[in-house]
Amino acid sequence: MGLGAIVEVKRQESRSCEGKLIAKAKIIPPELLASDLPNKLEKQLISIMSNIASFHQKTADKRDDTNVKSRKLSGYFGTVIAKSFSDNSIKINKVIPNSLAEKIKLQEGDLITKLGGDEFDIDGNTPSEVVNHYLKNRVYGEEITVELVRGSHRVILRGNYIPLVIPEASYSIGKKLVGDVINQTKLSAQLTFRFEQLLLAINNHYQNSDQSDKMIIIQRPSFELVVNLASVNNAQKIMLAESLKKTVDLHEIQSKEHRSSGVLNSRMGG
Numbered sequence: 162m163g164l165g166a167i168v169e170v171k172r173q174e175s176r177s178c179e180g181k182l183i184a185k186a187k188i189i190p191p192e193l194l195a196s197d198l199p200n201k202l203e204k205q206l207i208s209i210m211s212n213i214a215s216f217h218q219k220t221a222d223k224r225d226d227t228n229v230k231s232r233k234l235s236g237y238f239g240t241v242i243a244k245s246f247s248d249n250s251i252k253i254n255k256v257i258p259n260s261l262a263e264k265i266k267l268q269e270g271d272l273i274t275k276l277g278g279d280e281f282d283i284d285g286n287t288p289s290e291v292v293n294h295y296l297k298n299r300v301y302g303e304e305i306t307v308e309l310v311r312g313s314h315r316v317i318l319r320g321n322y323i324p325l326v327i328p329e330a331s332y333s334i335g336k337k338l339v340g341d342v343i344n345q346t347k348l349s350a351q352l353t354f355r356f357e358q359l360l361l362a363i364n365n366h367y368q369n370s371d372q373s374d375k376m377i378i379i380q381r382p383s384f385e386l387v388v389n390l391a392s393v394n395n396a397q398k399i400m401l402a403e404s405l406k407k408t409v410d411l412h413e414i415q416s417k418e419h420r421s422s423g424v425l426n427s428r429m430g431g
Contacts, residue, residue, distance in 0.1 A: 190391035193367075193375040202362055209352075209359050210384045214334045216352060226334040229343045232392040235325040235357070238262050238296060242288045250274050250310065251281075251288040259361035265307065265320035275308035296322065301400040326396040327357045328364050329389040363388050 198206065217226045239260020243252035251273040256262050274280070276295040283291070299305060299322040307318045331343055348356060367377060373394050379386040 190374055190376045190389065193372060193377050195377050195379045198379075199366065202366060205359055205362060206379070206386070207381070209355050210332070210334075210381070210386065212352060213332070213348065213356065214383065216348060217334055217346075220346070227332065227343050228346045228348075229331040230327075230329065230345075230356075230360075232329045232389070232396055233327050234396070235260075235327055235361070238292060239325075240267060240292075242292065244287065246283050246288055247272060249280075249283060251291065257358075259325070259358060259365055261320075261323070261325055264323075265305065265318050267307065267309075267318065268311065270311070271316075272310040273307055274310060275306075277306055278308070301397075301403070323397070324400070325361060326393045327360050329392040330360055330387060332384055332386045334384050360388060364390055364393055368393075 213228075214226075237257070237260065239257040239262035240253050241255035241257070243254055253262075253267055253269060253271040253273065255269055256267050273292075276292070281291045281295070286294075296305075301322065301324070303322045305320055305322050309316050309318070333343075347353075363377065363379075367373065367375065367390055372390065374391050377388045377390060379388070
C-alpha cells in the first residue's frame with residue numbers, strides 16, 4: 162500500500178550500512194465478500210466469466226483454469242475516433258464506458274476543435290496521433306481541456322489527467338482446490354479487453370461506495386473472482402509522487418538556467 166516502515170540495522174558488515182533504512186511493507190487489504198451487484202454489472206460479469214471458462218476448456222492443458230492478472234495502466238483514452246479529419250476537427254464515433262474520455266464527459270458525435278486551448282496540426286498526422294500526442298505530454302493530475310462542437314453549440318470540457326489503472330485480479334473456474342497453482346495465462350486480445358473493462362466497471366462501482374481499500378471477493382457457483390481495489394489507489398499514489406518529483410526537478414532546472422543566464426547577477430561585475 163506504499164506505507165513506509167522503519168528498519169533499523171542491528172548487524173552491519175561495513176560503515177556504509179549505518180543508519181536506518183526505509184522499506185515498503187506489503188500489506189494485505191481487508192476483504193469484502195460481494196454478494197449483490199447491480200443487474201447490469203452482474204450480467205456483464207456472468208457473460209465474460211462464461212467466455213473465459215470456454216477459453217480455458219479449449220486450452221491444451223485442461224487443468225489450466227485459474228489465472229492471475231497484475232495491476233496495469235490502461236493505455237487508451239477511451240474513444241473510437243474517425244480515421245480522417247472532418248473540417249480540421251476530430252470526430253468521436255464512440256466513447257467507451259469506464260474510460261478517461263467518459264470521465265471528462267465526451268460524447269458520441271462530438272467534433273474536437275482544440276486540445277489544451279491550441280489548434281492541432283493535421284499535416285502528416287492522423288486524428289488518433291493528435292490526441293495521443295496531447296495526452297502523452299500531460300503529467301498526472303494536470304488539467305486537460307477539450308474544445309469541441311456538439312450539435313450547434315461550442316463546448317469546453319475540463320478534467321484532470323488521471324490515467325485509469327486496471328486492478329490486480331485473479332480468478333478460478335469451477336471448484337477451487339487447496340494448493341492450486343495460480344497461472345498467468347494469456348487470454349485472447351478481445352477477451353483481455355472485455356475482462357479489463359469488467360475490472361474497471363467493478364472498480365468504479367466500489368470506488369463510488371467508498372470501498373477503494375478492499376479486496377473484493379465475488380463468488381458464484383461456477384467461478385470465484387478476486388479484485389484488489391487497493392492496488393489502484395497504490396498505483397495512483399505512485400504516479401502522483403512521480404509527477405510531483407518531475408515538477409520539482411523541472412523547477413530546479415529552470416531555476417539553475419535562470420541563475421546561469423546572469424539575470425540574477427546583473428549588478429555584479431560592473
